[in-house]
Structures are given as structure tokens and as C-alpha cells.
Amino acid sequence: MASKLTRSNRAGWAFALPGFGLIALFIIVPFFFAFGLSLTNQRLISPNPTAFVGLANYRDLLGLGVITLEPERDAGGQILRGADGTPDYPRVRNFTRNNPDHPRLDGMREWFRWQSGDTQKVVVAKDVVFMKALVNTFTFVLIVAPLQAGLALLLALLINQRLRGINVFRTIYFMPVVVSIVVVSLLWRFIYSGDNGLLNNILSVLSFGLFRPVDWLGNPSTALGAIIAMSIWQAVGFHMVIWLSGLQTISPTLYEAARIEGSSPWQTFRHVTWPGLRNTAVLILIVITMQAFAIFAQVDVMTNGGPRDATQTLVFQAVQRGYGKQDISGGSAISVILFLIVLSISLVQRWLTREKN
Amino acid sequence: MATLSLKNLKKSYGEAHVIKGVDIEVEDGEFVVFVGPSGCGKSTLLRMIAGLEDISGGDLEIGGRRVNDVAPKERGIAMVFQSYAIFPHMTVRENIGFGLTIARVKKDEWNERVNEAARILQMEHLLDRRPSQLSGGQRQRVAIGRAIVRKPQVFLFDEPLSNLDAALRMDMRMEIGKLHKQLDATMIYVTHDQVEAMTLADKIVVLKDGKVMQIGAPMDLYHEPANLFVARFIGSPAMNLIDVTVRETTARGHVVEAASLDPVEIPTATPGRAGDRLVLGIRPQYLTPSHDAATGKLHGKVAFTERLGTETILDIARADGSKLVAALPEDALFSTDDEISLTFDPARARLFLPEAG
Ligand SMILES: Nc1ncnc2c1ncn2[C@@H]1O[C@H](COP(=O)(O)OP(=O)(O)OP(=O)(O)O)[C@@H](O)[C@H]1O
Ligand SMILES: [Mg+2]
Numbered sequence: 001m002a003s004k005l006t007r008s009n010r011a012g013w014a015f016a017l018p019g020f021g022l023i024a025l026f027i028i029v030p031f032f033f034a035f036g037l038s039l040t041n042q043r044l045i046s047p048n049p050t051a052f053v054g055l056a057n058y059r060d061l062l063g064l065g066v067i068t069l070e071p072e073r074d075a076g077g078q079i080l081r082g083a084d085g086t087p088d089y090p091r092v093r094n095f096t097r098n099n100p101d102h103p104r105l106d107g108m109r110e111w112f113r114w115q116s117g118d119t120q121k122v123v124v125a126k127d128v129v130f131m132k133a134l135v136n137t138f139t140f141v142l143i144v145a146p147l148q149a150g151l152a153l154l155l156a157l158l159i160n161q162r163l164r165g166i167n168v169f170r171t172i173y174f175m176p177v178v179v180s181i182v183v184v185s186l187l188w189r190f191i192y193s194g195d196n197g198l199l200n201n202i203l204s205v206l207s208f209g210l211f212r213p214v215d216w217l218g219n220p221s222t223a224l225g226a227i228i229a230m231s232i233w234q235a236v237g238f239h240m241v242i243w244l245s246g247l248q249t250i251s252p253t254l255y256e257a258a259r260i261e262g263s264s265p266w267q268t269f270r271h272v273t274w275p276g277l278r279n280t281a282v283l284i285l286i287v288i289t290m291q292a293f294a295i296f297a298q299v300d301v302m303t304n305g306g307p308r309d310a311t312q313t314l315v316f317q318a319v320q321r322g323y324g325k326q327d328i329s330g331g332s333a334i335s336v337i338l339f340l341i342v343l344s345i346s347l348v349q350r351w352l353t354r355e356k357n
Numbered sequence: 358m359a360t361l362s363l364k365n366l367k368k369s370y371g372e373a374h375v376i377k378g379v380d381i382e383v384e385d386g387e388f389v390v391f392v393g394p395s396g397c398g399k400s401t402l403l404r405m406i407a408g409l410e411d412i413s414g415g416d417l418e419i420g421g422r423r424v425n426d427v428a429p430k431e432r433g434i435a436m437v438f439q440s441y442a443i444f445p446h447m448t449v450r451e452n453i454g455f456g457l458t459i460a461r462v463k464k465d466e467w468n469e470r471v472n473e474a475a476r477i478l479q480m481e482h483l484l485d486r487r488p489s490q491l492s493g494g495q496r497q498r499v500a501i502g503r504a505i506v507r508k509p510q511v512f513l514f515d516e517p518l519s520n521l522d523a524a525l526r527m528d529m530r531m532e533i534g535k536l537h538k539q540l541d542a543t544m545i546y547v548t549h550d551q552v553e554a555m556t557l558a559d560k561i562v563v564l565k566d567g568k569v570m571q572i573g574a575p576m577d578l579y580h581e582p583a584n585l586f587v588a589r590f591i592g593s594p595a596m597n598l599i600d601v602t603v604r605e606t607t608a609r610g611h612v613v614e615a616a617s618l619d620p621v622e623i624p625t626a627t628p629g630r631a632g633d634r635l636v637l638g639i640r641p642q643y644l645t646p647s648h649d650a651a652t653g654k655l656h657g658k659v660a661f662t663e664r665l666g667t668e669t670i671l672d673i674a675r676a677d678g679s680k681l682v683a684a685l686p687e688d689a690l691f692s693t694d695d696e697i698s699l700t701f702d703p704a705r706a707r708l709f710l711p712e713a714g
Binding site: 251253254256257258259260261262263264267271272275276278 | 407429435440444445446456503507
């Protein structure tokens with residue numbers, strides 16, 4: 001087999017060469033490039049020579065620390081309180097700016113804090129924006145993957161019926177997939193618009209004017225949710241089609257056998273449909289996860305990572321850093337981290353969904 | 358166990374009339390075989406009984422109750438499909454118990470009934486395997502197991518053996534016959550193999566183009582085919598059919614003749630007058646060849662001989678080029694190109710009206 005592939009297949013290889021060449025040129029080579037660059041201090045345009053810096057870029061991205069803040073006390077050991085009764089705490093920057101006792105925390109900034117008793121714990125990060133991007137990306141994936149997969153399955157089940165005109169629905173559901181994500185994002189910017197957006201108008205009509213208009217993309221608490229909703233809607237048709245192809249591999253006689261036994265719709269789904277969709281489910285889960293981790297265009301078009309970094313994501317950060325700030329090595333480090341995350345999640349998913357026997 | 362009665366049953370797909378008014382009565386505990394060429398509507402008829410196809414006209418009664426609009430589960434039937442239709446992700450045990458699972462039968466009873474079905478089919482040692490680890494015959498047995506576990510009133514089989522090889526088919530045929538005796542259940546069995554029909558059936562229904570050609574016990578169909586179609590279809594090798602002309606009509610039947618057939622009186626009830634064209638049918642088993650041209654009334658030349666061991670098949674060419682087949686009980690001494698005459702008992706010959714068109 002292998003020998004035949006390599007020996008007597010010169011024409012085949014010749015035909016494959018352009019494809020291979022392009023994949024190598026634009027995917028494999030850049031990947032190794034990124035990996036190499038992430039270990040240097042290379043900038044996009046810089047007069048200085050490039051130097052090898054080891055894992056410094058990764059340390060700058062991933063550096064984390066926890067500071068325990070004790071309330072300020074007076075000479076007698078009494079907690080000093082402000083006018084509203086809350087204790088006073090030392091400032092974080094005392095720890096992170098030139099503090100010889102905490103060299104590791106140098107240059108870090110506060111990410112978030114929480115109270116435990118009278119003391120406060122502050123998590124500081126070397127790169128708070130990256131941390132927010134990391135959390136946002138995971139949030140995005142964790143919400144989008146199950147919802148999109150579930151919704152797509154539901155649509156596929158509805159559409160996998162022999163009804164007149166069902167193709168119209170198939171087309172409608174698939175349409176957003178065909179339209180460029182940039183165009184879709186632009187349209188949804190109008191839908192989400194704060195002053196006269198379609199969504200606000202609809203909600204206001206439905207609630208008889210009770211609903212107060214929200215600037216969906218301008219509000220840090222709704223911006224990420226808005227992008228999530230729109231992203232689910234946009235790609236659900238694509239995954240619906242994959243589910244549909246899985247559904248059509250299930251033999252109709254299995255359904256007839258179940259029908260003769262008097263199986264209810266739910267029992268049929270549980271005993272016939274779902275087991276038959278196993279491999280499709282694995283595929284869809286992995287594809288959605290990978291796509292979701294790569295979220296970029298929506299953020300770039302709709303919010304630019306704002307408001308207040310509420311919609312920062314890893315790819316957006318990588319691009320912004322590499323090209324916006326010309327910090328190619330930092331951007332490369334982010335993409336390598338993303339690659340490792342996606343790789344390990346895919347491996348875990350494959351392991352969890354492996355054929356048990 | 359139940360009687361079954363089909364009264365003027367009809368099925369159309371739009372303008373296509375597939376079942377054109379079928380009347381069949383099935384006794385309690387009877388083994389009925391529907392037989393006919395491909396596309397004659399056997400499966401459709403069976404699926405109408407099962408409730409998988411709705412009925413366009415007429416009445417279907419099971420156990421005296423009209424069930425035209427009753428759900429498959431409520432009809433008290435179980436069906437075995439040609440493609441087995443067993444669930445690939447379930448073990449043999451789960452497959453057999455599927456109907457009980459759907460009916461939410463308690464665990465104890467579930468186990469008991471599945472084990473009993475497995476015992477009847479002698480497949481207790483296979484219970485924990487998956488379908489992919491079974492042979493074709495074993496898979497079909499699982500499908501039969503799923504049918505018997507529910508103790509249905511009527512068993513429906515749609516060409517259950519046609520995916521098996523010849524030897525296995527014979528084994529399974531005998532097993533199904535045995536099962537019928539053991540369960541004493543009403544069974545309806547669809548096949549296009551007349552040997553299966555002859556060996557299994559208490560009653561055979563010959564179908565053609567959605568109409569019943571003849572209903573009767575196997576040997577009745579063999580000896581008294583009602584028309585040319587049944588004559589051709591039942592029996593192997595097929596009945597010899599000779600176009601003859603009526604020379605004169607007698608009290609018992611007609612005297613007929615043909616190019617290589619001396620005038621002979623055939624007792625029959627088939628109507629006809631002198632000069633009418635009829636078709637004479639003689640089973641190959643009832644032809645006795647002889648080298649003496651004066652012995653028999655039918656004349657021809659041996660085209661070739663086939664020795665099957667138990668019998669010898671003689672292919673004989675008549676003067677007008679048409680072919681005759683004689684089946685001899687033992688190895689007979691006839692060689693190619695021998696001129697022979699054939700004797701037959703006129704009482705065992707049949708006269709048919711020619712088919713229209
Ligand atoms: N959904 C349908 N629409 C139109 N015609 C159909 C449909 N299903 C079956 N038929 C027609 O009905 C006729 C009978 O089909 P059926 O499957 O019952 O044949 P069969 O006797 O079982 O043949 P086989 O031995 O090949 O299984 C065929 O001529 C077929 O073309
Ligand atoms: Mg059929």
C-alpha cells in the first residue's frame with residue numbers, strides 16, 4: 001500500500017503538489033514560524049536585532065499572583081475604617097511597583113479581588129487584557145458549543161421530515177452560513193444598535209413600551225452575550241447540515257422496527273436516533289469547539305474587543321498585538337497557547353467519546 | 358394467535374395502484390406464504406398488515422377486529438425484516454428485549470422473557486455480543502428473537518432469508534418451520550422463492566401485479582394451478598407448456614394436438630371448442646422418455662442432459678424449436694441428439710386458457 005503510494009503514483013503526487021504546497025506554505029510553515037517567533041523579541045518593524053528570549057513572552061502573558069491584603073490598623077491594632085465603615089486596605093501598587101519583597105509581582109496589575117473576612121485577596125496578572133481574553137474565549141466556547149450543537153440537532157430533526165416545502169426551510173436555515181461573517185456582523189450591529197436597533201424596537205413592541213432600550217454592544221454586561229447569540233445563529237445551519245447527513249445514515253427500517261414495537265418519539269430518539277448519531281456528535285463537538293476558539297471577525301467588526309475589554313478574545317488579542325502593536329512575538333505566543341488549548345481539548349474530547357469496548 | 362382477514366384490500370400511491378383488491382382469509386395458527394415475482398406487491402401487502410403503510414381501501418381484520426386505523430403496536434403483530442433491522446449499538450440481549458424495554462416491562466420479567474426467547478432460538482451463548490460480531494444467520498435469529506419475545510398474535514416475515522447463503526437459508530428455513538410448530542402462532546411469510554413457499558406454507562398466496570392469482574395448499578397449487586402464471590411459478594423445474602389446438606371436444610375433456618404432439622385426450626374442465634388454442638401443461642416429473650418413437654405421443658431430440666445426482670434433467674428440443682424438460686428419477690441412458698418420444702399420463706396433464714395479449 002504505502003510503497004505503491006510512493007512509487008507508482010507520480011502523477012497523483014504531482015496533482016496533489018499544489019494543494020500540499022499551499023497548505024505547507026500558509027499553515028504548516030507559519031505554525032513553526034509562530035512557534036519560533038514566540039521565543040524571541042521580534043517586532044513587526046524594528047531597527048533592533050532580534051534576540052532569543054526563551055519563555056519570556058509566555059511569562060509576560062501567563063504571569064499570575066495573589067496578594068493578601070490585610071486591613072490597615074492603627075497603633076492599637078484596631079482596623080481603620082473609612083467614612084462608610086469599610087476597612088481601608090493598602091494599595092495594590094505598593095506590592096507590584098518596585099517592591100523588593102515581591103520581585104515576582106513586579107509590573108503586574110489587578111485582575112479581580114474578593115473578600116474573605118476582613119482580609120482581601122487580590123489576583124494580579126502580568127497581562128490583564130490577555131486574561132480577560134482567555135476567560136471570554138472559554139465562556140464563549142462553553143456556551144456556544146452545547147447550545148449551537150443542540151439547536152442544530154433540533155433543526156436537523158425538524159427538517160429531516162418528508163413534508164412539502166421542507167427544502168425552503170433547509171435553505172433558510174443554511175443561508176447565514178453562506179453569507180460572509182463580516183457582512184452578518186455588520187447587519188447585526190444594526191440589530192443590536194442602542195438607539196434605534198431592531199432588537200430594541202421588537203422588545204419594546206412586545207412589552208408594550210415597558211422595555212428600556214439597551215445598547216447591547218456598548219454595555220459590558222451584554223456585549224459578550226450579544227456576540228454569542230449572533231454567532232450561534234450564524235453557524236447553526238452549517239452544523240444542522242452535518243447532523244442531517246448523520247441522520248440520513250440511519251436505516252429507515254430501524255425506525256420501522258421501533259414503530260412496530262410502539263416506540264414513542266422520545267424513545268425512538270433515545271434508542272435509535274441518538275446512538276446512530278454518535279460519530280456525528282463527536283465530529284460536531286470538535287468542529288464547533290475549534291471554530292468557537294477561533295472567534296475573531298464578529299469581535300473585530302462589532303466591538304473591537306470593547307467595551308472595557310468585555311469582548312476581548314484570544315485570536316483578537318493575537319491579531320491586535322501582532323499587527324496593531326507590532327508585537328509579533330507576543331501575538332505568536334498567544335497563537336501557540338491557543339493551539340495548545342485547542343489541541344488538548346480535542347484530545348480530551350476524543351478520549352471521552354471513544355468507542356468503549 | 359388470531360385469524361386474519363383481508364377484504365378487498367387496496368393500496369395506491371397517487372395514481373399508481375399497487376394492491377388492487379386482495380381477499381385473503383388466514384386461519385388461526387396457519388402458516389401463510391405470499392409469493393410472487395419482484396414488484397408484485399408482497400412487501401406492500403405485508404406492510405399494510407403491519408401498519409407501516411396505510412390502507413387505501415377495503416378492510417383488514419385481525420382476530421375479528423377491524424384494524425385499518427389502529428397503530429402497529431396495537432395490532433398484536435411482530436415483524437422480521439429482510440435487512441434484519443437490528444440495532445447496531447445494542448447487544449443481542451438488548452436487541453431481543455427492545456420491545457419489552459419500550460413497553461417498560463419490569464427487570465425480572467424482562468430477563469425471564471429474553472432468556473426464554475434466547476433458549477427457543479438456541480442463542481444463549483451469544484447474548485452479550487454485538488450485532489457486528491454475529492454472522493448473517495445469527496443476526497436474523499436476533500431479529501426473530503425480538504419478534505417472539507413479545508408473544509404477538511401474528512408474525513410477519515418479509516423475505517427474512519434472502520440475505521443468507523443457500524446452505525444457511527435451508528437451515529433457517531427449517532428453523533422457522535420448527536418455530537411455527539413450537540409457538541403455534543399465525544405466521545405470514547413473504548418470499549419470491551417458490552421452494553421456501555412450498556416447504557413452509559400451510560397455504561400459499563400467489564400474487565401478481567397486486568392481485569391474487571391463486572390461494573391454496575402447496576400441493577394443490579402444484580397439481581392444480583389455476584392459471585398459466587401459477588403453473589409457471591410453482592414447481593422446479595418449471596412446468597412444460599405446449600401450445601396446442603383443440604381437435605375435438607369429448608365428454609371428459611378435449612382431444613388436443615400440436616406439431617410434435619400426436620392427438621391425445623386430456624380430461625379437463627377447461628372450456629374450449631374444436632379449433633381453439635389452449636396451453637397444455639405437463640410437469641417434467643411426469644414425462645417418461647423412450648428411444649422408441651412409437652411409444653410416446655410427444656416427440657423431440659435430446660438437447661443435453663444434466664445429472665443432479667438424485668435426478669437427471671433432460672432438455673429436449675421439439676421439431677418447432679421449442680423446449681421441453683423431463684426430470685427422471687435416476688441416471689438414464691440418453692445422449693445428446695437422440696431422437697426420443699415421451700409418454701405421459703393424460704390425467705396428470707393440465708389444460709390452460711392462453712393469457713390475453
Ligand atoms: N412509495 C411508493 N410510491 C410508488 N410506488 C411504490 C412505492 N412503494 C412501492 N411502490 C411500488 O409498489 C410495487 C410493489 O412493491 P413491493 O415492494 O411491495 O414489491 P415486492 O413484491 O415486495 O417486490 P420484491 O420481491 O422486489 O421485494 C412496486 O411496483 C413498486 O414500484
Ligand atoms: Mg419486497
